[in-house]
Structure formats: C-alpha cells, structure tokens
Amino acid sequence: MERFRHMIGTWRGPVTREPGWQGLFECSFTPYFEGAMIEVNARAVDPATGESKTWGMGQVVLDTAGLVVWRSFHSNTGFSTMREVDDDPSVLALHGALAGDRRIVVCWKCSGDEMLLTFTTREESTAATEPQVVAHLRRVSLPLPETQ
Amino acid sequence: MSDAMKLLRRWSGLWVGEIETDKGEVLKSRMTIAPTMECRGSVVHAELTDPATGKLSRGLRMMFAVGPDQQMQTVTFSTQLGLFGLEQTPDDEDVIALTGVTDNGVQLNVTYREEDPDTMMLTVFWRPHGTSLPRDATPGLSGRLYRREPWRPEKP
Numbered sequence: 001m002e003r004f005r006h007m008i009g010t011w012r013g014p015v016t017r018e019p020g021w022q023g024l025f026e027c028s029f030t031p032y033f034e035g036a037m038i039e040v041n042a043r044a045v046d047p048a049t050g051e052s053k054t055w056g057m058g059q060v061v062l063d064t065a066g067l068v069v070w071r072s073f074h075s076n077t078g079f080s081t082m083r084e085v086d087d088d089p090s091v092l093a094l095h096g097a098l099a100g101d102r103r104i105v106v107c108w109k110c111s112g113d114e115m116l117l118t119f120t121t122r123e124e125s126t127a128a129t130e131p132q133v134v135a136h137l138r139r140v141s142l143p144l145p146e147t148q
Numbered sequence: 149m150s151d152a153m154k155l156l157r158r159w160s161g162l163w164v165g166e167i168e169t170d171k172g173e174v175l176k177s178r179m180t181i182a183p184t185m186e187c188r189g190s191v192v193h194a195e196l197t198d199p200a201t202g203k204l205s206r207g208l209r210m211m212f213a214v215g216p217d218q219q220m221q222t223v224t225f226s227t228q229l230g231l232f233g234l235e236q237t238p239d240d241e242d243v244i245a246l247t248g249v250t251d252n253g254v255q256l257n258v259t260y261r262e263e264d265p266d267t268m269m270l271t272v273f274w275r276p277h278g279t280s281l282p283r284d285a286t287p288g289l290s291g292r293l294y295r296r297e298p299w300r301p302e303k304p
Contacts, residue, residue, distance in 0.1 A: 032193075033207045037225040041185065055185045057211050059223050061231045071223045071231050073189070078215035079223070079233060099217070 001035045001062060007108070008038070009142055011115050015044050015135035023047055025117070025135040037061050040072070044133075070094050070106075077121060080104055101125075113139040152220045152236055152244050155262070156190040156212055157183060160299030163268060167196055167291035175205050177270075177291060182299050189213040196289075206289075210234070222246060229254060229274075253277045266295040 007029045015025035027042035043055040058072025068084035082096030082104060092108040101124045109116040115138075118131035149157075163179045179194040192210040197203060207227040214220050220236040234248035234256065242262040249255050255277040261269040272289040275281055 032209055032225070033204070033227050036227060037209065037231070039209070039211075043185065052186055055188065057185060057189060057213070057223070059209070059211065059225045059231055061225065069231055071233060073211065073213040073215070073221070073223055075188070078217070079213075079221050081233070 001031070001038060004029065004031075004035075004038050004060070007110055007115070010140050011137035012140045013135055013137035015117075015133060017044070017134075018132045021053075023053055025137065027117075027137070028141075040070075044135075068092060068094065070096075077102075077104060082106060097124075107131075115139075150214050150218065150220055151241065153190065153212070153214060155242070155244060156181060156192075157187070158265075159260075159262070159268065159295075160190070162296040162299075163293040164296045165291050165293035167270065167289050170286045170288050173205075174199065177293060179270075179293060180299075184211070185213075222248075224248075229256070232256070234258060249277045255279070257281070263292070268293045268295075 008031060010026065010028040012024065012026045014022065016022050024045045024047055025042070026045065027040060030039045032039055038060040040058045040060060043052045045051065046053050054075045056072055056074035058070055060068060060070045063069050067086060070082040073079050077098050080096040080098050082094035085093045085095050087093065090109060094106045096104045098104050098121060102121055103124055105120045107118045117135040117137060119133035120129060120131045122129060159181045160183060161181060163181070165177050167175050167177045169175065175196040176199050177194060177196050179192060181190060181192050184191045190212040194208040195204055196206040198205050209225050211223045212220060222234040224234055225231050229250050232248055232250040234246035237245045237247050239245040244260045246258045247256065253276060254274050257273040259271045263269055269292055270290065271287045273281055273285060274288045
C-alpha cells in the first residue's frame, strides 16, 4: 500500500457534474490496521446550502497481483467493486460493474499536492464518454495518525 | 432510515468484552459503532487483542449503508479474510444478521443480537462456500459485549 502514502490525508476542491452543476468536493484517505486497508470518504457539497449533494465511502486493498481492489458505496450508484486497470502508471484507473448492466469508471491522478478525479457511469454496451464528474482537488491536511 | 440503520444508530458507542474463538482462545474485544456521512451510514470498528500481549489478533472494519434497492449492505475489511461485502438477512427486530462470501470462497454469517440496551451478543460463523453449516457447529467467534460509553461526536 506504499503507493497510497502520498494520497493519505484530506483533499478538497471544485467539482463539476453533468449537466453543469458545480460544487465543492472533499475526500479523505485514512489508513487502518497498519496500512493494510485504506478507507476513503467523499462527498460533494452544494455551496449554496452547505448540504451534501452526493456522498460515498469505500475501502481499498491490494490483490495478490498487487493491483488495487476498491469496494465502495456511493449514494447515487449503490455498492460496487472496482478493480485497477493497469494501463497508465501515472493514473489510478478503476473499473467496476453496477446493478442494471452499467459500468463505473473512476480515475485518480495525483501530482504533488494536487489531484484530479474523474467519475463516469454508463451502460455496459455503450462506448466511453467524457467524464460526468470532474474534481480538481488540493491537499488540505497532512496525513493523520491511525484513528477510528 | 431503515430499521436496521436505526438499530445501529441506537447501538452507537464503545463496546468491550471477551470473544472466544473456535480454537478456545479468549480475546479482548473493543468495538466502536459510529454514524458516518451525516448519519446516513454507520461504521463498526472492532479490534480483538491477545490479553497476554495486547497485540492485535484480528481487526475488522465494516461500513454500513442502504443501497438504492433499500437493502442494507456492508463494505467490510478483516485482517483475517481481506475485503468483502455482506448483505443483511431477515431476522428479529433486535438483531442485525449479515451474510456474504469472500473472494477466497469463505461463507460468513455475522449476527449482532441486542440482549439489553447495554449488552450485545456477537456471533460469527464461517465455512467453505457451498457447504452447509452443521446443526451443532461451533461459532468461529462469539462473545458478549457491554456498552462502555455512548457515542459522542468528534470535536471539530
């Protein structure tokens, strides 16, 4: 899980979501059990009301091949298991299946204290499209010691 | 909010006790149940430690949420079994019963049963997926937990 070391902490920034909704996105990566699992909590906030528009939480581990397995819950899409697609080492790209013959694709690209998140869901049979959610995040806190 | 989520909300707090394994070990248990994501989910964090050494023997972290199909499920990590999901199965109103299969083919049945507002019985059975549980099977883990303190929100 060494590759996640740089992502540990809290990140925040503007998010845009189809069709034209803009808000604030915040996510945190927290290690548990000496880093054997990373927990991720995320939410998109409506800046006008301060209320969470969507939210999600998940747990991340490595499989026996060293690739990321990410099991999560999202308020819009429900439960899913995503697995890393090992095609671009500079991007953590995750693909998974959703109920109703849909696919979910989530990409994290981290560079220094900035991170780009994209999120797409689509029908299994349709071609890839532009991301439906794009968040430009900046680190807002340093890694914290293991907490409950 | 689902009945099971209300039950988890009611159980929020720190629970301690002793858990016995199927091999006869008795481990100290410290379990916290806390709401998360603006009270729309709950997290159970359990640590079982060797009473002699204080070292972690098993750790478990379960995130509960209700999906679009109104079914409560978990995202669960166990230091023993890895990452897996559990689904709620029907049971009594003071019970949360969960079942699921790990990627390694282990069938799990986890039951939290409230005995009184400050006492809970935890039982975990596991077996190879596809096999039936003998009527007299010994739980993999079982024990009584006592509420030590109610849940309090973290300071900002």
